[in-house]
Each structure stands twice: as C-alpha cells, then as structure tokens.
Amino acid sequence: MTLVVQMQNAGTTSSDPLLSYTVTTTPSPLKASPENPTAPEEIGEIIIAVARQSGTPADLKSIRLKVPAGTMSPDLATDLAKITPRISLTGWSVHLEAAAKEFVFTPTASHTPIGPETGFTIQLSDIPVSRKVGTAPITLTESSRTGTSAFQDREAVFNIGKFPADFYMRNFLCEPSIIANGGDVELTWERSANAKYDLLYPGVERDVTDRTSLRIEGIKSDTTFYLRATTGDPTNPVTRILSAQVTVIKPDLELGNLTVHEGLQLTGPASAMVWQRIQYSEYAGGLTTTAGTDGFLVVDINTRGCLKVYSQPRGSVLVESTFDPELGKWVNPSATFPVVKGSEVSIEIVKAGQDGAADVVWFSLGGVKLEV
CATH class of the missing domain: 2.60.40.10 (Immunoglobulins)
Known part of the structure; x- marks a missing residue:
C-alpha cells in the first residue's frame, strides 16, 4: 500500500517545473534499516507519477533524480548501484551517474512532447534503505520548455521519511x-x-x-x-x-468578506429563515430549480470530484477538490453562493470521484424551500 508523500505542482515562475509530480512509497512509510551493519537492509520503493496539467504541451529533454546515499540521517539509500530504476515513457532509458549520485532519464530523440493526456511514471525499486532514521531530500531536475524557447533546468525537492522499524x-x-x-x-x-x-x-x-x-x-x-x-x-x-x-x-456559518454584485435584497425577520439540506447524490442527473426567495446556497463536496454551480448574482462557479502538498492529501472544499429571489439555481457533476456525493444546504431568508 502506498501513501502520497508530496505533490509538486507546475508553477508560474520561470524556474518552476512545467510538469507536476506525485510521490508515493512502499512500504508506507519507509522503514530505516537496522543500525547493525551486518543485518540485512530494509527494501523500499518510490514511484513518481508525472503529468502535464496545462492544456499546452511541454517538451521534455531529460529528468535527473538525485538520491542521497550513505550512512547519515539525510541519506535515503546505502548503495545506489543496488537500486532498479525504470521509466514508463516509450523510447526513454536511464543510467546512473555514480559520482553525482543521480539517475538520468533521457529519450532516444532530442525531446518528447508531454501533453495533458501523456502521464507516465518513474520508479525506483529495490532501494536498500539507509540505517539512520530521518528525512531524505530527493531532488528532481527536469530539462523542459514550452514552444520554441530554450530548454531550462527546473527543480523540485521531495522529502522522504525513514521511520524506525517498530514505528506505527x-x-x-x-x-x-x-x-x-x-x-x-x-x-x-x-x-x-x-x-x-x-x-x-x-x-x-x-x-x-x-x-x-x-x-x-x-x-x-x-x-x-x-x-x-x-x-x-x-x-x-x-x-x-x-x-x-x-x-x-446545521453548522454555524462563518463568512469573511461577502461581495454581492448587481444587488441583493434581504427581507423578513430572522425567524423566517428556513434551513434545507439536500443530499446531492440523490440527484446525480443534475439539479435545476428556481429560488422562491433570497438566500444562501452552501455546497460541500464529500468525495473527490468537481461540481458546477450556477446561481445569480454569482454566475457559474466550479467547486473542485484540490491536492494540498503540505498535508499530502486531497482537500474537499466548501463554497457559499448568495442567491436572488426568482433566479435559477443549478448544480451538475463535472467530474465525479467515488460516488460523487455532495451536501447542498439552502438557507432561505424568506421561509421558502427549494423545489427539488
């Protein structure tokens, strides 16, 4: 079983990688080898899933993966020569530059275009894990470009933990x-x-x-x-x-800044507010209705996916799960939409994860529920 350790997204500065990287390990987490040098080493594996998230392809000339090796806490492996490296891109090969402690992945051609449909993986198997507990930084350097610009080295660092053998x-x-x-x-x-x-x-x-x-x-x-x-x-x-x-x-609702365009009229006493919860998985084919009063629509995604929500005055908005690299996990969002009386409200699944379920909560400021 693997665990997402860290994800490096393509950034916007000139030195940021053009590709995105998700790192997993087996076992999860990696176990440091016994400190006794005569004891067999623990064996681990690292898989890096690579993708291009932009719709514009990027040309990839090479990938270099620097893996610290030795006997210290920041070292991942005891011996790089024992590691089996692989890449799933057709026409690519890999060799170890021992002096630089780098695995170098290169294509037979001068470069390979990587578009959003061209995902691939890099795999380091049979890793003899270092005997010291600690965090090992792995440095990945892609040589890439967009269009006809010059190739440029772009770097990402992934911190891989090695835990005590009896940790859980x-x-x-x-x-x-x-x-x-x-x-x-x-x-x-x-x-x-x-x-x-x-x-x-x-x-x-x-x-x-x-x-x-x-x-x-x-x-x-x-x-x-x-x-x-x-x-x-x-x-x-x-x-x-x-x-x-x-x-x-019926959670407490806290709003920071609320901006309403084209006007929003709130009428009626607070006692006229009606709370209505809609389990969206029951309406997987889509939900379209008309608001009988002013109010607020709150959408919470329960499983990884993406919903398109339309309301007035806000218009169409995508509510989508995102990956948080610091937490190493997908985060399911919540979004609040002000709604004007008499306007159309619609929700549709753009991308479903698992069962695509979501909680939709309607806060009516005039005592009228949504017709679903």
Missing part, C-alpha cells in the same frame, strides 16, 4: 462522523511509543503523546482533525500525518 500510527477514527450542532466526538488511534504525537484542528495544537483517545466537545461546524507523529533526531526528524473528519448538521 494507524486507525485514526472520529466517532460519530456526523453530529448535531454542538455535539461531541471521540477521537481514537493506535500508535507506537517511540514518537511524539500532536493533535491539530482549527485554532488548536495539543500534545497527545501519552494518549490513544480524546473527547472533543461542543463542535459547531465541519472539522478536520490531524494527528501528527514526529520521531528521530531533532536535527532531522521524520513526520507522518493522518486525518479524520466530522460533519455537523
């Missing part, structure tokens, strides 16, 4: 996963004793090293909890993060 952190659960506003949850997890553990959620960072459970009370809005483990040498620690979520029925 698993089964991080939040129960119940759906609660009423102001309800409580019980967080539970399993972990080894050789790490420091912290629980993080909005506005809170709490040391839970001596615990395997914690009750959180009075939750008023959807919340993601993160359990972070840190171990190894303080000068070069390794960190692993798991997450769990709770959904709140």
